[in-house]
Every structure is written in C-alpha cells, then in structure tokens.
Amino acid sequence: MSEAAEHHGRRAGAGRAAKRASRMAAVVSTVPFITRKIPIYEVLNEEGLSLIEHNADTVLEEVGIDFKGDAEALAIWRDAGADVREERVHMPRGLCRQIIQERAPRSYTQHARNPARSVVMGGPHTVFAPAYGPPFVHDLDRGRRYGTIEDFQNFVKLAYMSPWLHHSGGTVCEPVDLPVNKRHFDMIYAHMRYSDKPFMGSVTAPERAADSVEMARLLFGDAWIDPASGKPRTAITSLINANSPLTWDATMLGALKVYARANQANLLTPFILGGAMAPVTVAGSCTVTLAEALAGIAFVQLVAPGAPVILGSFASSMSMKSGAPTFGTPEPAHVLYAMAALARRLGVPFRSGGALCAAKVPDAQAAYESAMTMLPACLAGTNFILHTAGWLEGGLAMGYEKFVMDADQAGMLQTMLNGVDLSENGQAMDAIREVGPGKHFLGCAHTQANFESAFHTSSLADNNSYEQWDAEGRLDMSQRANAQWKRMLNEYEAPPIDPGTDEALRDYMTRRKGAFADSNV
Amino acid sequence: MSDDLDLNSLSDEDLVAQMHDDLYDGLKEEIEAAVHVLLGRKWTPYDILTQALVEGMRIVGVDFRDGILFVPEVLLSANAMKAGMAILRPLLAETGAPKVGKMIIGTVKGDIHDIGKNLVCMMMEGAGFEVINLGINNPVENFLKAIEEHQPDIIGMSALLTTTMPYMKVVIDTLKEKGIRNDYVVLVGGAPLNEAFANAIGADAYCRDAAVAVETAKALLARRQGSVQQRATA
Numbered sequence: 001m002s003e004a005a006e007h008h009g010r011r012a013g014a015g016r017a018a019k020r021a022s023r024m025a026a027v028v029s030t031v032p033f034i035t036r037k038i039p040i041y042e043v044l045n046e047e048g049l050s051l052i053e054h055n056a057d058t059v060l061e062e063v064g065i066d067f068k069g070d071a072e073a074l075a076i077w078r079d080a081g082a083d084v085r086e087e088r089v090h091m092p093r094g095l096c097r098q099i100i101q102e103r104a105p106r107s108y109t110q111h112a113r114n115p116a117r118s119v120v121m122g123g124p125h126t127v128f129a130p131a132y133g134p135p136f137v138h139d140l141d142r143g144r145r146y147g148t149i150e151d152f153q154n155f156v157k158l159a160y161m162s163p164w165l166h167h168s169g170g171t172v173c174e175p176v177d178l179p180v181n182k183r184h185f186d187m188i189y190a191h192m193r194y195s196d197k198p199f200m201g202s203v204t205a206p207e208r209a210a211d212s213v214e215m216a217r218l219l220f221g222d223a224w225i226d227p228a229s230g231k232p233r234t235a236i237t238s239l240i241n242a243n244s245p246l247t248w249d250a251t252m253l254g255a256l257k258v259y260a261r262a263n264q265a266n267l268l269t270p271f272i273l274g275g276a277m278a279p280v281t282v283a284g285s286c287t288v289t290l291a292e293a294l295a296g297i298a299f300v301q302l303v304a305p306g307a308p309v310i311l312g313s314f315a316s317s318m319s320m321k322s323g324a325p326t327f328g329t330p331e332p333a334h335v336l337y338a339m340a341a342l343a344r345r346l347g348v349p350f351r352s353g354g355a356l357c358a359a360k361v362p363d364a365q366a367a368y369e370s371a372m373t374m375l376p377a378c379l380a381g382t383n384f385i386l387h388t389a390g391w392l393e394g395g396l397a398m399g400y401e402k403f404v405m406d407a408d409q410a411g412m413l414q415t416m417l418n419g420v421d422l423s424e425n426g427q428a429m430d431a432i433r434e435v436g437p438g439k440h441f442l443g444c445a446h447t448q449a450n451f452e453s454a455f456h457t458s459s460l461a462d463n464n465s466y467e468q469w470d471a472e473g474r475l476d477m478s479q480r481a482n483a484q485w486k487r488m489l490n491e492y493e494a495p496p497i498d499p500g501t502d503e504a505l506r507d508y509m510t511r512r513k514g515a516f517a518d519s520n521v
Numbered sequence: 522m523s524d525d526l527d528l529n530s531l532s533d534e535d536l537v538a539q540m541h542d543d544l545y546d547g548l549k550e551e552i553e554a555a556v557h558v559l560l561g562r563k564w565t566p567y568d569i570l571t572q573a574l575v576e577g578m579r580i581v582g583v584d585f586r587d588g589i590l591f592v593p594e595v596l597l598s599a600n601a602m603k604a605g606m607a608i609l610r611p612l613l614a615e616t617g618a619p620k621v622g623k624m625i626i627g628t629v630k631g632d633i634h635d636i637g638k639n640l641v642c643m644m645m646e647g648a649g650f651e652v653i654n655l656g657i658n659n660p661v662e663n664f665l666k667a668i669e670e671h672q673p674d675i676i677g678m679s680a681l682l683t684t685t686m687p688y689m690k691v692v693i694d695t696l697k698e699k700g701i702r703n704d705y706v707v708l709v710g711g712a713p714l715n716e717a718f719a720n721a722i723g724a725d726a727y728c729r730d731a732a733v734a735v736e737t738a739k740a741l742l743a744r745r746q747g748s749v750q751q752r753a754t755a
C-alpha cells in the first residue's frame with residue numbers, strides 16, 4: 001500500500017482531518033433519479049397481456065364504471081361517446097386506450113424548486129418516495145402515537161437528507177394536531193420549506209388541491225410558466241385513488257380536475273385489497289385495476305388533453321380469515337409485474353410497490369415483507385415507487401427506524417438498477433494483468449482507484465466480528481437505526497429559500513387560514 | 522349434507538345439533554326449514570333463537586376467532602342466521618320476548634371505506650342483531666333519520682381517515698343536543714381510532730374488530746334491561 005501512496009504524492013488539503021471530514025459527511029450526493037440499466041422482468045407473455053387488455057375493455061363496455069356525484073364528469077363522458085346510464089359510464093371497446101394514446105405524455109418532468117432535483121417520471125427512470133398517509137407514527141423510544149406536524153416536518157427533513165429518496169412524498173404522516181380543514185397548508189409548506197425535492201399535493205377536497213397549486217405557483221415565481229408551452233410547469237404529482245371496485249368518487253374527481261387543468265400530474269391508483277375490492281385471482285385483480293385506470297386516465301385526458309398522468313397499481317392480498325390487508329405476499333407481486341407491463345404497452349408512466357408490510361415494529365417481518373415488494377417493484381421497471389420508506393402496519397404507522405432502514409435498502413436497489421459497468425475500468429483487465437496468479441488485489445492501482453465506490457455499503461448493517469458487536473452494546477438493526485435518525489435530525493440544515501418567496505408563502509397561508517374558521521369536519 | 526335428511530325424523534336434540542352444523546356450513550334454506558319444523562313442534566320463538574341460532578353462531582364465532590373459519594364462510598353462516606331471524610323476528614315481537622337488539626351502522630361523512638364496517642354488519646347479524654346498514658359517506662342527518670325510523674338500540678359509526686374521525690363527535694354532540702344521547706349505545710370503529718379517541722368524543726366503546734364489536738354490543742346491552750344476549754350469555 002505504501003507503493004500506492006507514493007504514486008499520489010503529498011497534496012494540499014489531504015491528511016487525516018480532511019479524510020475524516022469527507023468520509024463522515026452525512027449527505028452523499030447522488031443522482032436526482034434512477035436510470036435503469038438492467039432488463040425488465042415480466043411474468044406474462046403477449047398472449048397473457050392482451051387477454052387482460054381484452055377483459056378490461058369488456059368490463060368497461062359491459063359492466064361500466066361509476067363516476068359518483070359529479071354531473072360534469074358524466075357530461076364529459078357523454079360528449080366523448082360513452083354510453084352513460086345514470087352515474088354508470090360504459091365505454092365502447094378501445095375508446096379509453098385511444099384517448100390516452102393520442103393525448104397522454106409517455107413521460108414528464110416533475111420540477112423541484114431546486115432544478116438539480118427535478119425528476120423524470122416514465123421511461124427507463126425510477127423515483128423513490130417516502131410512505132404516504134399514516135395516521136400514527138412509531139419510534140423505539142416513544143412507541144406508537146398519533147402523528148403531529150412536528151413528526152411531519154421530521155420525515156420531510158429525513159427524506160431531504162437521504163441520498164436515496166428522490167422525492168419528498170405527500171402525507172408523510174397525518175398531522176392530527178392541526179384542524180382538518182387547514183392542515184394541508186402546513187403540510188405543503190413543510191415540503192416547500194424543509195426540502196427542495198419534488199412533492200405531492202392535497203387531494204381531500206378540490207379547494208385544498210387549489211391551495212396546493214397556488215402555493216406551488218408562489219414557490220416557483222417567475223419559473224412557474226414554461227415559456228415553451230405557455231402552460232404551468234408540472235410541480236406537483238398527486239395521489240388520486242379509485243374507490244374500487246369500478247368507482248371514481250366526487251372527492252377524488254374534484255381534486256383531479258383542479259390538478260389536470262393546472263397541468264399538474266395525477267397519479268391514478270386503483271387500490272385493490274384482493275378478495276374485497278377485486279376477485280381473489282391475479283388476472284382478475286389486473287383486469288379490475290386496468291379497467292379503473294383506463295377510465296381514470298382517459299378522464300384526465302378529456303378534462304385537460306396532455307396533462308401528465310401516472311398509472312398506479314396498489315394491490316394487496318387479504319387475510320381471508322379476518323379481512324386484514326396482508327403484504328409481501330407473492331400474488332400481489334405478480335399483479336405488480338403484470339400491471340407494469342400493461343402500463344408500458346399503454347404508454348404511460350407506472351407507479352407501484354413500496355416497502356410494504358403489516359408489521360407493527362421494525363422487525364424481521366417488516367424487513368422480509370418490505371423486501372418482497374421493493375424487489376419486484378424495481379425489477380418490474382416501476383417509474384414511481386411511493387411508500388419506499390417508513391411504512392408499518394399496513395400504512396397505519398410511519399416508523400422512524402423503519403424509515404432509515406428502508407432508505408438504506410433503497411440505496412442498495414439503486415445500485416442494483418444501475419446495472420453492470422462494462423467500461424474499460426469496469427472490465428478491470430489492467431488489475432488482472434497487474435496482480436496475476438497467487439497474489440491479492442487490495443493494493444493494485446485499479447483497486448486503489450475504485451475501492452471507495454466499488455461496493456454499496458449499508459449505513460446500518462453490522463458486519464463486524466461477534467466480539468466487536470458485543471463490545472459496542474449488542475445493538476440490533478432497529479437500535480442502530482434509532483441512533484441514525486436522531487443524528488440526522490441533529491445535523492439537519494434547511495435548504496436555502498429566497499426570503500421573499502418564503503414570505504409570500506407565509507402570507508398566503510395566513511390570509512387563507514384567516515378566511516374561514518377552523519373545523520375538524 | 523342435509524339434502525337427503527328428513528328434518529322431521531330427528532329428535533329435538535338432534536335437530537338442534539343439526540342446525541348448529543347447518544349454520545356452521547352456511548346453509549340458509551336448511552336453517553329456514555328447521556326453524557319451521559321447531560315452530561311446528563310448538564317451540565317458542567325465543568327458545569329457537571337462543572338454543573338453536575344464537576348458540577350455533579356462538580360456535581361459528583369461536584372458530585372464526587381461532588382462525589379455523591374464513592371470512593367468506595362466516596358470511597354464509599351470517600346469511601343463514603339472518604334468514605332464520607327473519608322468520609322469528611315478527612313472532613318474537615308478538616310474544617313480547619326479550620329483544621336481541623337492533624343496530625344502525627354507517628361510515629361517516631367524507632369517508633367511503635366500508636370493508637371493515639361490512640364485516641361488522643356480518644358478525645352482528647350473525648349474532649342475531651338486526652342491522653340497518655346506512656352505507657358510506659353519512660352526514661348526521663342520515664343517522665338522525667335512521668334513529669327515528671328504526672328505533673335502534675345501538676348506533677355504530679365507522680371512519681378510516683383522520684380527517685373524518687372527528688365527524689363522529691359531530692354526530693354524538695348532535696345526539697346530546699337533542700337530549701337523546703343516553704338512549705343509545707354508541708360504538709365506534711376503524712383502524713386509525715383508539716380507545717382514548719373513543720373516550721374523548723364520548724362514545725360508549727371502541728371496538729378493534731368485528732368479533733369485539735359483537736362481544737361489546739352484547740355486554741353493553743346486557744347492562745340494559747330485557748336483552749336476549751343477557752340471558753343467553755348469563
């Protein structure tokens with residue numbers, strides 16, 4: 001090794017202090033999103049996929065989809081040539097696919113306030129985002145409790161600091177301490193202020209969606225309108241769930257229309273608890289999912305041609321002995337693979353997956369189940385992987401330890417998706433020639449040049465000897481994760497924001513919050 | 522199965538045992554037939570209810586809790602029970618027998634989650650309760666209307682969203698304003714709730730699942746006068 005040191009010579013700014021600083025720095029800078037370089041894994045062939053497409057069209061034509069409580073939606077469908085009977089819309093075979101293929105973008109850029117962190121949704125790209133929606137939070141010290149705005153801000157900060165999460169997510173936990181009709185302001189502001197990654201907007205009422213858009217407009221200022229298209233840039237992607245089976249309801253349709261008309265992205269997700277909201281089989285779940293998604297996405301394109309969309313699929317199995325959702329099971333993984341392929345054939349970006357589990361604490365169940373969904377999601381070529389970090393208890397709790405454990409795994413998966421380096425350096429012929437038979441590679445020039453980034457290293461796994469582990473307090477993974485998230489929050493520094501912009505956002509919130517009374521209903 | 526079985530040829534004891542099996546297997550028509558046979562033998566509606574139906578469903582409940590029976594099976598059992606109850610209910614009323622209990626249940630305004638609520642309906646019907654299912658997205662007016670129309674013993678509310686949970690309090694407060702809160706047992710449920718929340722809004726109980734809902738409903742009604750459950754479980 002002294003050999004190698006001689007090669008480098010003595011440089012300014014080197015030595016122990018500099019190396020310690022660079023090696024211990026918490027934030028590793030990385031790419032804003034993943035560009036996959038490994039093949040996609042598929043479970044169905046052409047015949048299987050077209051069978052499901054055919055069946056989904058049969059469902060749309062014969063059974064129909066309910067568009068509930070939204071007269072405008074029914075009129076739009078009637079004009080588009082669908083057969084509308086009361087609230088049930090029957091779409092002629094092929095109509096939805098045709099509308100989507102003529103109008104929907106195959107991929108889109110979701111802009112972040114820091115342009116270096118904008119993400120591309122679609123194509124060979126994958127974006128990891130934190131878990132969405134949990135009313136409870138969990139950590140080793142305090143156990144399970146309702147989430148607060150402080151927890152919400154903490155998870156935004158952790159996602160901002162994680163090099164492996166590309167997106168700030170949406171409802172990272174529910175801030176139950178704030179009034180229901182105003183909490184969206186503080187949630188959106190937290191994403192804008194404590195992170196500079198892209199985020200998701202409010203969907204629980206059309207006026208809350210409108211507030212989300214307005215705040216994004218203030219955040220982007222002059223950059224809001226894209227001069228090339230004359231339309232607003234897409235700065236928000238929002239989660240619009242179907243009320244499966246075969247129903248889109250007024251709340252979701254209201255938010256959807258607000259976002260579509262402002263050129264913001266709608267992520268339309270049929271959320272299937274197999275057995276309750278779709279048949280118990282993989283093919284049946286795929287058929288229901290595809291039919292609902294086709295109807296939802298085509299509707300977006302009728303409302304606002306060209307508005308960005310993602311086809312989502314969230315499939316979970318169900319305990320037929322209690323009705324509880326179950327995760328990490330093989331059948332939903334098959335749904336995921338099939339739906340990813342169907343979205344590609346349709347020509348729209350695809351969302352699924354996540355570190356899903358039913359475990360209450362970050363234990364072995366949590367890890368196994370999460371891995372059993374994250375791996376298929378990555379192999380399937382999923383473009384947007386919501387719920388990548390933090391998910392516990394079927395989405396009822398956001399776990400601090402689980403969050404950093406999942407984020408650590410996301411780093412592994414990112415490296416896996418980066419594929420195999422076949423460059424000259426990757427081939428490493430010079431190393432093989434240099435070392436030859438019977439020696440080792442640790443000191444050769446090639447290793448010296450590559451060792452730091454050669455293997456993805458977990459920030460949480462313990463690979464030390466038994467004795468060292470014993471001496472360091474016999475900590476398990478979740479205990480090490482506990483120390484890690486606390487350290488991260490301690491070291492957190494907010495990304496800079498233009499004071500004028502910040503003030504405009506705060507003004508807007510104060511004004512809007514003052515315009516109507518607090519309410520929890 | 523009981524297809525080739527002549528129910529009339531069975532002794533009372535064997536017939537009741539057969540009904541327990543038929544409830545277990547979710548055989549609706551067989552249960553209806555057996556109820557008619559027992560009525561023909563001059564059993565009181567009340568004895569048929571408690572000894573044949575409620576006891577049969579108690580066994581189903583135990584095996585559901587222990588993970589032996591699956592949800593779709595219990596659904597069939599509950600339907601069979603419901604069919605038997607439909608025959609007995611008017612007769613029970615005529616004879617002035619103690620009431621089993623009636624429940625109205627709905628998902629509150631703004632919320633469309635109903636899988637769990639529907640499981641609760643199933644288990645309550647399985648236990649012999651008359652259940653009026655108000656469906657999803659119910660404003661307080663729907664609850665008030667149903668209370669007036671059906672005169673229930675129990676009001677059940679379900680919510681799965683933290684944004685809709687507070688609406689349960691709106692319903693309870695309205696009942697208080699009208700001075701009728703204490704006329705009813707109020708049960709609440711849904712995964713994001715907990716006991717502290719139920720206490721805070723003034724509900725009688727939070728039930729973590731459908732089986733607990735049945736037990737709690739029975740226990741709370743038993744504290745009141747004249748319920749079948751009180752005698753059946755005494």
Ligand code: B12
Nearest residue numbers: 133241271394395633634635637677679683710711712731
């Ligand atoms: C399935 C599901 C859906 C389905 C619902 C379909 C349907 N027909 O019900 C769909 C996809 C439509 C849906 C939509 C949404 N959902 Co949802 N959903 C779920 C999920 C995964 C499971 C719920 C379920 O059915 N569980 C199975 C049943 C058997 O259990 P249960 O409901 O808890 O019921 C049992 C007990 O609680 C009890 N019980 C229930 N009710 C009652 C009533 C009484 C009187 C009693 C005594 C007992 C009782 O007994 C039941 C049987 O044992 C939960 C997460 C979870 N793990 O709970 C999220 C969840 C509840 N949803 C959530 C969200 C955010 C939404 C959406 C807003 C998402 C969106 N952006 O579109 C929309 C809202 C729609 C609306 N307006 O209500 C969040 C809510 C958290 C929060 N922040 O408040 C959760 C926690 C998931 C998450 N992390 O995002 N959802």
